[in-house]
Amino acid sequence: MFLTTLTDLSRLQFALTAMFHWIFVPLTIGLGFIIAIMETYYVRSGKDFWKRTVKFWMNVFAVNFAIGIATGIILEFQFGTNWSNYAWFVGDIFGAPLAIEGIIAFFMESTFFAIMFFGWNKVSKNAHLTSTWLVALGTAISAYWILVANAWMQYPAGMEFNPDTARNEMVNFWAVATSPVAVNKFLHTILNAFVLGAVVVVGISAWYLKKKREEEFSRKSIKIAAIFGLVSILLLIYTGDGSAYHVAQKQPMKLAAMEGLYDGQNGTQLVAIGILNNKKFKALRDNDSLGFELEKPYVFQISVPKALSLLGYRDVNAFVPGINDIIKGGYKYKDSTGNYVTAQSLEEKILSGRIAINALASYNKAKNAGDEDGASASKKDLQENFKNFGYGYLKESKDIVPNVPLVFYSFRIMVLLGGYFLLFFILTLWLEQKEKIGRCKWYQNLAIISIPLVYICSQAGWIVAEVGRQPWTIQDLLPVQASVSGVSSSAVLTTVILFFVLFSVLLTAEISILLKVIKKGPASN
Amino acid sequence: MTIVLKRIWLFYYEGFRSMTLGKTLWVIILIKLFIMFFILKVFFFRDELRVYDNEQEKQQHIIHELTLEKR
Incomplete structure (x- = not known):
């Protein structure tokens, strides 16, 4: 019971942090690319209108970036404290992509971010535009390495388990970095971020149209965002098909x-x-x-x-x-x-997993006692059964089944809203083409309501991916109950409450500052 | 070299000075980072394996944890 409570609380804390982090990340990525496209218009046309437009959306980008920055680091704190068994077990496989992500995020984004915000009138137009594109690309590259780490947990590849260190060691970097699950996950996630950014731009612009303000700014922003969003959602649906294929092959229980x-x-x-x-x-x-x-x-x-x-x-x-x-x-x-x-069968896998776990224990004992023959025999047993290592921690059928209703309904929410956004972008472009978008009140309300809907869609996708893979932190190799540290559940509960308060304050700050920026409008630039 | 460094310094200095919305955001960032690194990390998220002196002891702890019967 104690372990169940601790595992559940640790999962709740991780889920809360990850979901909060994912409120900011997709808008940063999606809006970054839309801003870069708009600035390309500015550099090519030389019109001040585009500069003013870019500056407004950069303010929205800056608020979102500032509030969201470093919230992902809290996840890494949790690895060391609540999930130390897992953090040790994954070893450098998780460390390498996260380190690359950290270096790229820090150097690329922070360097060019400064030029993007401070560089107007100080560097050439082309140098500024290059910086804006590099910030956008930097966010996407950062996302790639994070998703490589996530994909490895869903489909462990390119590693060998070392029983001496109790760690998985990377034997093939490219198998980890370019695994088909990682590539598809990256494309699906990044396109989701593009769609989210596009819907937010369309929604905010529609609010100006509703208030009869900034018509040219709004219509041109809507046009760019809707084309960007339509292309993205079509590709998103294509990569969604790829995701379903990989899930069927590698995670049949999730499917x-x-x-x-x-x-x-x-x-x-x-x-x-x-x-x-x-x-x-x-x-x-x-x-x-x-x-x-x-x-x-x-x-x-x-x-x-x-x-x-x-x-x-x-x-x-x-x-x-x-x-x-x-x-x-x-x-x-x-x-x-x-x-x-x-x-x-599950029964056979559980038996095989228990042989692997016992073999690890006996290998360690034999090695410490200097019994080379015993260690060699145990190592052989471990290697033969390692693919089922995690099943050794399971006890009964229900342990292997994720929360079916939560996964089932989240999947349908994601798919239905995805279909809705396809129609939404088509409708947006049609109304814009017919020059009706400025007068169509119901559309403007629909566009504003679509902002929370796109966040729901995005979070639902992650619920499918992460709840659907339960009970595994690493597919077939380590379930959640074996991944948690022996910390007290009251300590975890305290931090869950602290996070809830901190995240609520930050989210309130984000929304209130964003609303001020939007109310001021692009005219303030 | 000195001129380049001075230009970089002035670039950031003038950039920060001319910020309007950015000042509020920097205050939020600094408060958030303080809470994260000096309160959460120090008091609530200490590394569980810090009590062990070397890699060998950490390995033994993890092997013990992974092979516990109660799991």
Whole structure:
């Protein structure tokens, strides 16, 4: 019970910090690129209008950057204190990308950020424009290395476990840095940031139109942001398809939770809209096997036939394993070498994981006692079973299943809002083309309401990615309960409360300063 | 070299002096960084493995933690 509480509190603290951090990051990235595009217009046209426009959006960028800066460092504090087992276990694999990110973020962003803000009239127009683009690129490169680290946890590659140090050691930097999961995750996330930045620009500009202020500024900002947003959302949908494919191959339990799929089949349908039968999930959590058998997975659903098989396996008749299949094993799937193998049951994986954990203990004991033969035999057992190391910490079926309703509904919120933003950008460009955007009140209200919606969409995506991979901090190798340190749960609770207060104050400051900047408007520049 | 350094110094000095909105933001940044590094990090987020003197002891602690029965 103690461990459960500590694990839950540590997860709550990490989730709270990460979600707060993610309020600022996507706007910094998305707005950075939109500002760079606008400044390119300024340099090419030489019109002061564009300079004034760029300066206004730079003020919005600056407020967001200032309030959000360094909030991600709190996550790194938590690694050392609450997650020290995990931090040690991942070793340099996590350290290297984070170090590169830190160096790039510090030197590239801070150097060119200063020129971007202080350099007007002090450096040439082209030098200033280059700095603005480098700040934007710097934010994207920083994001890449963070996402490499995150992707490695979802799909560990390019490493070997060293039982002498109890650390994973990087043996192939490029396998880590360019893993297909990392590349797709980066593209999907960065495009999400572009869409968020575009919606914020359109929403704020629509507010000016509603107030009958700054019409030229608003319409031109809307046009640039909507084109940028439309291209981004189309690519975002494409990379979303790539994400689903990788999840199906590498994290089948996450895919099953996203779909509320308990029993797999060939040619599996994709639930477009649905309501889950929560009694089924509750029966699983309560170990009520009879209730679990009897309950149906959905109360209501509208599905697209065979679409999940097509999305996940590029084959309309492919078998998609459900939660029960993953627990029971026995189905065929294609492994990383491209060969078809039979899936192990959870019971077999737990047994294999326990052999690996015991082998690590006996290896360490034998090595300390100078028993080379014993150490060698234990090391062999550990290597043979290491792929299931994390399963050794699990006890029963429910331990391997994430929170299905939370993942299922978050996924649908993300997808539905993604579809909405595609239509929103098309509508925006159509109204702008027809010169109706300045008079269309309902559209202006819709654009303003879209600002919170895009944040909900973005956070929902991360909930799918991170809740969906539970119980793993590192897929198959380390679950959350083995990752936490032996700190007191009351200490974690104290910091959770402190963070909540600190984050609320910072968010209030951000919103109030932003509102002042927006009310003043570009005329103040 | 001195001239270059002086120009860089003046670039930042004049930049900071001419800020309007930026001053409020810098106050927020400094307060936030103070809270993060001098309160949260010092009192609440000390490295769990700091009590061990060397890498060997840290490794043994982690192996012990990872192979605990109660996990």
